[in-house]
Amino acid sequence: MFFFFCSNVFSAEKEQITISCEGTLYREYSNSQANESKFFHQDLEVSIVSGRIYWVKILDSSIWYSMKDNYGKYTKKSDAEIMGKLIISDDQKIIKLEAPEDFDNDKESGSIVKSSFRSIIKSRLSLINGTLSGSFKYEQNGDAKKVLRTTYLTYKANCAGINKLLAAIDKSNTLPNELDIDDNEIIPASSGTGFLISKEGLLITNHHVIEGCSAIKAIYGGEEFNSKVIAVDRRNDLAIIDTDIASNYAFSISDVDGQLLEDVIVAGYPLGKKVSSSIKATSGTITALAGLDDNYSEFQTDAALNSGNSGGPIINEFGNVIGVAVSKLIKEGVDSFNFGIKVSTLKTFARSNGIDFIDPNKKIMKKKDLGKLITEATIYLDCWMTGKEIKKLIANNQNSQKAFYSEILN
16 A cells, blocks of 8 residues: 655656676776775666656675785665666667765774765666676875875676566656756646635645745746745644735634544645646545544545645635645555544644634535635645756655656656
């Protein structure tokens, strides 16, 4: 089973393949005593999204070498990411890997002098013959001015797991020549929903809707409004943002949490503008007073939630917000497991940040009036992100609540 967090528009088909390569490393140059390396091993984790190589991570790299009569081992376990580019030349599928300069600090054995280690890696992983070849430049500095030792190594290794990687890439009908998102480019990457709690543009949404955004644009009345994050609650997945929106409508907040079997309406922008730019509303009931694993800051509803609903209001027949849409549970044979954050949790978060809500409505609202409130006070949110941030979130998608617009992945 897994959670589908409903902040954004389209989920990506994603696989992570581990490649294990073993071979020989040769010392081509060193201004210390030259020694032949005996053994080279490297594990690479390759992140595939919709047929693209999006990230490569070094899981483990080990080098056995001989030095006179002694044996030693240099082991590097690194979270350093390497950008991978798939290139096709003469029917040869090659993943070109290039790591940026990587600095680590450590202390020399028996010395109080700190050393700076710099490694520059360039590799080519062939998907046709299953080999990894490349170079490894290693510099050790005793201080900022003097290079104590420079070593230039080359390696060639046979890799296991290539067939699985090749199959994952070949699922795509089009293999891109290279990643086409620049690290510094800022683009619209995902969407979510927010709702007005004041007529002066103050909004509530989920934290994961605005996480990693370089800019958050609120769409209201066909216009874009820039937004400023006021406060976040990462644990309970809530955020307060401020905009310049001026509206005649805003949601009131219930004094009490929703009750079992109470009727509710969920409003938002599921699947974003890809379906249509108009607000969507679904109805249902509260089916449980706790979320997964007895999380009593959430409740469960059978009102449908889909990608793009996150951060939207869950309201009762009085038009009062009783929860904030957050996620749904997806498992084969399981349906209608959707979750909202309780209004009591929201109110505690808001009060701690000096935010007051509109007093709750005491009269049942006509459906026509509910529809007007939902239309005027539920806001579409566009998350603009840098290419670098997008790649990081895709690479760590197993820990991320983000999904992305399909044009980023196609």
